[in-house]
Amino acid sequence: xxxxxxxSAFNSLSQRVYAELSDRGHRVDVVLDxxxxxxxxxxxxxxxxxxxxxxxxRTALPEDVWREHTCLIVHPGPPGDRGPSSLxxxxxxxxxxxxxxxxxxxxxxxxxxxxxxxxxxVPPVGKSDLYRNEASDAAAAAVLLAVERYAGASYKPRPxxxxxxxxxxxxxxxxxxxxxxxxxxxxxxxxxKLRGADSQPGVLDELLGHEVFLHGGHPEDQLRGRPGELLAxxxxxxxxxxxDGAVWIPELRPRKSSxxxxxxxxPAASVLASFSVTLPEAPVPLDLPADRRTWTDIRYRQxxxxxxxxxxxxxxxxxxDQCRRLLAAYEYALARPTSVLVLGGAxxxxxxxIHLNVIEAAADPAEESWANLNAMDDLxxxxxxxxxxxxxxxxxxxxxxxxxxxxxxxxxxxCRTGAVLNPHYRRMGLYGSEFWTYTLPxxxxxxxxxxxxxxxLPVSAASAEWLGxxxxxxxxxxxDFAAExxxxxxxxxxxxxxxxxxxxKAAARRADEQERPLADYRRDELARMHAIFFDPxxxxxxxxxxxxxKRPTGSPRPLxxxxxxxx
Numbered sequence: 405x406x407x408x409x410x411x412s413a414f415n416s417l418s419q420r421v422y423a424e425l426s427d428r429g430h431r432v433d434v435v436l437d438x439x440x441x442x443x444x445x446x447x448x449x450x451x452x453x454x455x456x457x458x459x460x461x462r463t464a465l466p467e468d469v470w471r472e473h474t475c476l477i478v479h480p481g482p483p484g485d486r487g488p489s490s491l492x493x494x495x496x497x498x499x500x501x502x503x504x505x506x507x508x509x510x511x512x513x514x515x516x517x518x519x520x521x522x523x524x525x526v527p528p529v530g531k532s533d534l535y536r537n538e539a540s541d542a543a544a545a546a547v548l549l550a551v552e553r554y555a556g557a558s559y560k561p562r563p564x565x566x567x568x569x570x571x572x573x574x575x576x577x578x579x580x581x582x583x584x585x586x587x588x589x590x591x592x593x594x595x596x597k598l599r600g601a602d603s604q605p606g607v608l609d610e611l612l613g614h615e616v617f618l619h620g621g622h623p624e625d626q627l628r629g630r631p632g633e634l635l636a637x638x639x640x641x642x643x644x645x646x647x648d649g650a651v652w653i654p655e656l657r658p659r660k661s662s663x664x665x666x667x668x669x670x671p672a673a674s675v676l677a678s679f680s681v682t683l684p685e686a687p688v689p690l691d692l693p694a695d696r697r698t699w700t701d702i703r704y705r706q707x708x709x710x711x712x713x714x715x716x717x718x719x720x721x722x723x724x725d726q727c728r729r730l731l732a733a734y735e736y737a738l739a740r741p742t743s744v745l746v747l748g749g750a751x752x753x754x755x756x757x758i759h760l761n762v763i764e765a766a767a768d769p770a771e772e773s774w775a776n777l778n779a780m781d782d783l784x785x786x787x788x789x790x791x792x793x794x795x796x797x798x799x800x801x802x803x804x805x806x807x808x809x810x811x812x813x814x815x816x817x818x819c820r821t822g823a824v825l826n827p828h829y830r831r832m833g834l835y836g837s838e839f840w841t842y843t844l845p846x847x848x849x850x851x852x853x854x855x856x857x858x859x860x861l862p863v864s865a866a867s868a869e870w871l872g873x874x875x876x877x878x879x880x881x882x883x884d885f886a887a888e889x890x891x892x893x894x895x896x897x898x899x900x901x902x903x904x905x906x907x908x909k910a911a912a913r914r915a916d917e918q919e920r921p922l923a924d925y926r927r928d929e930l931a932r933m934h935a936i937f938f939d940p941x942x943x944x945x946x947x948x949x950x951x952x953x954k955r956p957t958g959s960p961r962p963l964x965x966x967x968x969x970x971x
Contacts, residue, residue, distance in 0.1 A: 405430050405431070405453075405454040405455055405551070405555060406430075406431045406433075406451060406452070406453045406454045406455075407425055407430050407431070407432050407433075407453055407454065407455050407456070407457055407551070408432075408433055408434075408435060408447060408448060408451055408453040408455075408456050408457070409421060409422055409432060409433070409434045409435070409456075409457050409458070409459060410434075410435055410437055410444055410447075410456055410457070410458045410461065410465060410475075411434060411435075411436060411437070411458065411459055411460045411461060412436065412437055412438055412460055412461055412462040412463065413436065413438070413460060414434060414436065414962050415460055416535075416536045416540065416802055416824060417459050417460050417478070417535070417536075417539075417540050417543055417544075418434065418459045418460050419824050419826070419862035420540055420543075420544055420822070420824050420862070420864070421457065421459040421478075421543070421544060421547050422434060422861075422862060422963075423824055423861075423862045423863060423864035423867065424544055424547075424548060424864050425457075425547070425548070425551065426864075427864050427866055427867055428548070430551070433447070433451055433453075433961065433963060433964070434961065434962055434963050435447035435448075435960050435961055436956070436960045436961075436962060437461065437462075437463055437465075438956040438960075439956060439960035440960075441466040443960035444465065444466055444469060444960075445466055445468070445469060446960075447960070447961060448469055448473060453473065455473075455474055455475075455476065455551065455554055456469065456470075456473050456474065456475040456476070457475075457476045457478070457547060457551070458475065458476065458477045458478060458509070459478045459543065459547065460478070461477065461478075462488075464513070465477075465509050467511070470509035470510065474508065474554065475508065475509035476506050476507070476508060476509070476519055476547070476550055476551075476554070477506070477507050477508070477509050477514070477516065478504065478505075478506055478543050478546070478547060479504065479505045479506075479507060479514050480502075480504055480535070480539055480543070481494075481502065481503060481504070481505060481514070481574075482502060482503030482504075482505060482521065482523065483503065483505050483518055483521050483564065483569045484564060484569035484570045484571045484572060485503070485505070485514070485572055485574065486513060486514035486515065486571065486572065486573045486574065487513075487514065487573050487574035487575055487576075488513075488575075488576055489574060489575070489576050489577040490502075490574065491531050491534060491535060491539065491600075492531060492577040492600050492601065493574045493577055494526055495526065495531055495534070495596060495599055495600035496577060496581070496596065496597075496600050498596070499526050500525065500526060501523055501524065501525050501526060502523070502524060502526050502539070503521055503522060503523040503524065503542065504521065504522050504524070504539060504542040504543040504546050505518055505520075505521045505546070506518070506519045506520045506521070506546045506547055506549075506550040507519065507561075507564070508561055515564055515571075516561075516564070517561035517562060517563050517564065518561055518562045518563075518564060518569070519549075519550035519553060519554065519559075519561045520546040520547070520549040520550035520553065521546055522542035522543070522545045522546040522549075523542065524538040524539060524541060524542040525538060525883070526538070527882075527883055528595075528599070529599065529751070529752075530598075530599045530602035530603070530620055530621075531599060531600055531601065531602055531603060532602050532603035532719075533602075533751065533752045533882075535603075536752060536753075536801060536802065537751060537752060537801060537822065537882035538881070538882055538883075540822060541822050541881065541882070544822070577600070579605070579607075579608045582597055582600070582601055582605075582607045582608070583597075583607065583608065583609070584597055584598075584607060584609060584618075586631040586632035586644075586645075586646065586647070587631045587632070587647060588647060589646065589647065590646065590647065590648055591623060591646045591647075591648055591649035591650070591651060594621065594646050594651050595621045595622075595623060595651055597621075598618060598619075598620060598621025598651065598653065599620075599621055601617075601618075601619070602619055602620040602621070603619065603719075605617065606618055606619045606657055606669075607619075608659070611634070611656075611676070611679070612679055612681060614658065614659075614679055615658070615659040616656045616657060616658050616659060616675065617656065617657040617658075617659065617669075618653050618655075618656060619653070619654065619655040619656065619657060619669050619718070620653060620654040620655055620718055621651050621652070621653060622641075622651065622652040622654070622698075622699035623649065623650075623651060623652075623697050623698070623699070624643055624649065624650040624651060624652055624697075624698050624699065625649075625696060625697040625698050626698065627643050627645070627650045627686060628645060628649070628650060629645035629650065630645055631645055631646060631647045632644065632645065633645045634676070634681070634683055635650060635683070635686075636683050636684050636685065636686035637672070637673040637676070637683045637684070637685055637686070638652065638685065638686050638687065638688070638699070638700065639700060639701045639702070639726075639729070640654065640671030640672060640673045640674065640701075640723075640725065640726075641653060641654040641655075641671070641672050641673065641699065641701075642656075642672040642673060642676060642683065643686065652698070652699035653672050654671065654672060654699075654701075654718045655669040655670060655671060655672055655718055656669070656670065656672045656675040656676070657669045657670070657675075658675065665953060666953040666954065666955070668761055668764065668765075668952050668953055668954075669718075669719075669761060670761055670762065670765050671723070671762065674762070674765065688700050690702065690703060690704040690733055690736055691703070691704050691705060691706075701715060701716055701717055701726070702714070702715045702729060702730055702733045703715075704733060704736060704737055704740075706740060706742060707890065707893075707894070708894065708897065709742055709743050709744060709897040709898075710742055710743075710744045710745075710746065710890075710893045710894060710896075710897050711737050711740050711742040711744070711745045711746070712745075712746045712890075712893075713730075713733055713734060713737045713745065713746070713747050714748070714749055714750060715730055715733075715747075715748070715749055716749035716750070716751075716752065716753070717753070717755070719753065719756065719761075720752075720753030720754065720755055720756035720801075720802065720803070720804070720807060721756050721757070721758070721759040721760065721761065721762075722755055722756075722757065722758065722759055722776075722780065722806075722807075723758075723759035723762040723776060724759075724762070724772065724775045724776045724779045726759070727776065727779035727780050727782070727783050728779050728782075730783055731779070731782055731783045731786055734747075734783065734786055734787070735786070738790065738792075738793075742793060742897075743793045743794065743897055743902055743903075743906065744793060744794050744795075744796065744893055744896050744897045744902075745790075745793055745794070745795050745796070746795075746796045746798050746889060746893050747787075747795065747796065747797050747798065747810075747811075747814060748797060748798035748799060748800060748889075749800055749801075750800060750885070750886040751800045751801060751882045751883065751885060751886065752800060752801040752882070753801045753802055753803070753807075754797070754798075754799040754800065754801060754802070754803040754807055754810075754811060754823075755803055755804075755806070755807025755808075755810050755811075756802075756803065756804045756805060756806075756807045757780065757804060757805035757806025757807045757809075757810075757838070758773065758776040758777055758780055758805075758806060759776060760832075760948050760951060760952050761952050762776070763776060763948065764948060764949060764952040764953075769945065769948070770937045770938050770940075773937045773944075774933075774934065774937050774938075777806075777837055777838075777930070777933055777937075778930070780806050780810070780837070780838055781837055781838055781839070781926055781930070783810065784806075784809060784810050784813045784838045784839055785839065785922060785926065787810070787813035787814060788813045788839060788842075788843075788913075788922060789913070789922070791906075791909060791910035791913050792906065792910075793906060794815045794816065794896065794902070794905060794906060794909065795813075795814040795815050795816075796814055796815065796816045796817075796818060796889075796893060796896070797810070797811035797812075797813075797814035797816070797817045797818070798818045798878075798885075798889040798893075799811060799817065799818065799819040799820060799823050799825075799874075800820050800823070800882065800885045800886065800889075801820065801822075801823050801882070802823050802824045802825070802826075803823070803825050803826070804825070804826035804827075805826065805827075805828065805829050805832070805834075805836065806829075806836070806837070806838040808825050808826065808827040808873070809827075809836075809837075809838035809839060809840045809843060809844070810838060812827075812840075812843040812844060812847060812873070813838075813839065813843055815909060816875045816876065816896075817873065817874045817875050817876075818874070818875065818876045818877075818878055818889060818892060819865045819868060819869070819874040819876070819877055819878065820865065820877075820878050820880060820882070820885045821865050821866070821877050821878065821879045821880075822865065822882070823865045824862050824863065824864060824865070825862070825863045825864075825865070825868050825873060825874075826860075826862050826863070827840075827844065827856050827857070827863065827873060828856055828857045828858075828859075828860040828861075829857070830857060830858065830860040831860050831947070831962075832944060832947050832948060832951070833936065833942060833943035833944035833947045834933065834936060834944055835929065835932040835933055835936065836857070836929065836933070837926070837929040837930055837933050838929075839922065839925050839926065839929070840853075840857075840929070841925050841928070841929060842916075842920075842922065842925045844856070844857070847871075847872045847873060848871050848872045848873060852871060852872075856871075861963065865877055876892070878892070
């Protein structure tokens with residue numbers, strides 16, 4: 405069918421729905437409603453779709469659109485749930501499970517007939533992690549079922565009535581309910597409030613006379629202080645005491661002041677530094693014992709002949725500092741006696757490449773872009789030059805741009821079936837680096853590499869395997885991926901031909917180096933990127949700022965008008 409996706413952002417769920425519908429042979433296009441209802445009307449008029457699907461919508465569809473076309477709305481709540489803060493309430497109310505409902509658009513919000521629904525568990529993770537993983541899995545399954553039912557033309561959607569489905573209206577979860585009482589709230593309560601707002605909207609609070617939003621929360625098992633006291637920093641996060649413990653807060657966002665540009669999330673320690681606050685650093689070892697209930701963004705652990713370098717950065721972005729620390733951890737891992745090394749976190753993002761928020765906040769964004777990219781290149785090059793063991797990139801979740809190329813530097817790429825890959829840079833007006841001109845054609849061929857980087861479309865995990873971007877799909881839920889990856893890694897380490905494979909890898913790297921050294925790829929890529937970074941008129945700077953500050957930009961049809969010229 406011809407299907408039009410209407411979304412308020414081409415976010416992770418919208419991209420997944422686009423990719424999975426496309427995989428099944430549907431012709432899919434996208435329009436963003438942030439450009440106004442007339443943009444939606446124009447897209448519907450031009451495309452005349454068989455079906456409209458709204459995977460992520462903050463505003464109502466135009467009435468004339470849903471009256472004249474079947475429009476399916478993806479609501480992140482179980483049947484009968486209504487309101488704009490569904491996942492927030494699920495976390496706040498400690499729901500053990502939740503659901504996604506695909507319903508038909510009508511005048512009343514979330515009140516249309518039900519085409520499909522799917523339940524999912526609610527683990528103790530942040531809302532954005534939950535949304536990208538368990539909720540996304542459920543939403544994708546429900547959308548595919550609803551589309552199949554619509555195409556079959558025999559299914560009659562179920563009405564929402566008080567008799568058939570209990571209807572519960574949940575209003576916006578406002579800051580008054582989210583606010584933390586540091587003197588009286590327990591650590592578990594504080595964590596639940598922080599996790600329920602980790603991406604948006606954050607928890608409004610006051611630090612040293614400054615109003616800020618707190619983003620993300622993790623427990624701390626040793627540091628203590630007066631309730632509300634700032635105790636220490638670690639890897640850019642800040643530790644704050646509760647009445648019965650302490651929590652780590654990775655990111656802060658200053659509240660907007662009149663006349664100032666829209667503020668955005670940044671590592672908490674950098675925001676505190678702008679307030680002239682200095683706290684002691686509280687480092688932990690890379691091989692932190694598994695029973696420590698504290699936060700760190702990089703850990704190393706070993707099981708027999710397999711090393712695991714776990715890393716998890718907020719939003720998947722990797723700043724200059726994070727890249728350098730991960731490279732140091734990688735070098736530490738190489739000094740350990742293993743034959744297999746697995747890279748990646750237990751769940752959620754693998755990597756999205758350079759850290760645009762940190763770059764935007766820098767005194768000189770061009771210089772910080774350059775430093776960040778070189779640090780990312782150093783890390784990728786270290787992986788490419790590893791010849792004494794097999795390296796596996798284990799993608800529990802999504803990856804984009806330089807993060808995809810970091811994965812492709814490994815010998816094998818294992819990917820959870822729910823992940824989405826964006827192996828391109830074009831939508832940020834960039835040519836790209838991280839040795840993509842070597843690793844991408846090596847895996848998929850020159851023609852496919854050119855198509856992936858110029859069309860700039862999201863790729864499902866299944867398509868990534870078919871193209872050769874991914875070596876193995878791991879059909880596991882978000883909470884089970886890490887255990888599955890451990891079993892696969894143990895099997896790889898026990899393979900009888902492991903030594904031969906390592907030797908063949910080393911020989912292939914020597915042959916490739918003789919044909920064209922890695923330094924040549926890096927030099928040519930960086931020359932293109934340097935010209936973009938240090939040209940104040942290059943589209944990258946405006947695109948980066950709009951992305952970071954969440955301002956609409958470009959065309960309302962993001963798939964038909966790729967942003968920026970990378971030639």
